[in-house]
Amino acid sequence: MKRFSDILVVVDSGKAAQPALERAVALAASNQATLTVASVVPRVTAGIGMPDGGPISGDLQAALVQSQTEKLEALAAAYRDRVAIGTKVLAGTPFLQIIREVLRHGRDLVIKVPEQRAWLDRLFGSDDMHLMRKCPCPVWMIKPKASRAYRRILAAVDIAAAQPDEAARAQRDLNQQILGMASAMALADFAELHVVHVWDAVGESLMRQGVFNRMPEEDVHAYVESVKRQHSAGLDALLRELSSSPGADALNYLKPTKHLVKGWARQEIPALAREIGADLVVMGTVARTGIPGLFMGNTAETILNQIDCSVMAIKPPGFATPVTLDE
DSSP states (O other): OOOOSEEEEEOOSSGGGHHHHHHHHHHHHHHTOEEEEEEEEOOOOOOTTOOTTSHHHHHHHHHHHHHHHHHHHHHHHTTTTTSOEEEEEEESOHHHHHHHHHHHHTOOEEEEOOOOOTTSSSSOOHHHHHHHHHOSSOEEEOOTTOOSSOSEEEEEOOOOSSOOHHHHHHHHHHHHHHHHHHHHHHHHHTOEEEEEEEEOOTTHHHHHHTSSSOOOHHHHHHHHHHHHHHHHHHHHHHHHHHHTSTTOHHHHHHOOEEEEEESOHHHHHHHHHHHHTOSEEEEEOOOOTTOOSTTSHHHHHHHHTTOOSEEEEEOOTTOOOSOOSOO
16 A cells, blocks of 8 residues: 655765665655655854855855755665655754645655764654654654664554544544554564553542542452453454454554553553564654643653654644744
8 A cells, every 4th residue: 555655754964864765765666656855954144244145154055055965966876776866955943944845845754864962861852853743744763773674563552431522533543544554564574563552540549549538449440440441442443443444454464462551651652662672663742632641742752752763753634733834
């Protein structure tokens, strides 16, 4: 199944770009998609006594763009026997320019090497976080030293017990996108597919602490087990629905391993990713007002800051980026 028609891969020059570029080339070839290799350079600002946009600053900007264009062309040249590749150099704040490029040209996937932040004990920098949070299309962050083929892919879904119909539909659509994308990636790499849903019995602590009246332990246990059954049934229903839908051959073939984990997503998702040795985590990154779960913005960022594997960030249908085309 062809999922993408216009792929944008954002790289710097050098060996760190190769894993992302090789993935992008293979994906573009298999999807018969347009591929553009891009880089973002700083915008040259005026120095003392030098007006913005004047001949000197303009010449410096043009020279910077030309130098980076030559580097991108050299990178792309090695792959042009496999797929047609365009190159583009953008200037300005990286996440803004990348999102504007997506908006202008209708790109449907962004592939990027994470920022290099050696002094931070985390993989993703500030611009990457902005991009994963605000880009309207999926963003695939590929770890610089990622293996050529993934062995284990972890798809993180959220099953909320009680939601208004509209919210439930949006959540179901997002879960389907996450699982569909993770299944396609696992099938392409002959990888294991793992599906995780983290749940919590929100009234358990209140019942144990006796805020209203201390409940007998058997009543607390019965309540927790009831909540667990609801979430388990929701996860099973989601997988059954996808398994019986048109084009679900990948999910049926992969026979994903289910993980129903009690706790908090911000702790359990990174822990499970480390435990199974996940090479890629596919997850949503958009807040859902009033529902405690994986897809709250702060929770997603906490998860991203704790994992050191590649990530694909998915947005729900109808997501509108706050970024505009206005400079």
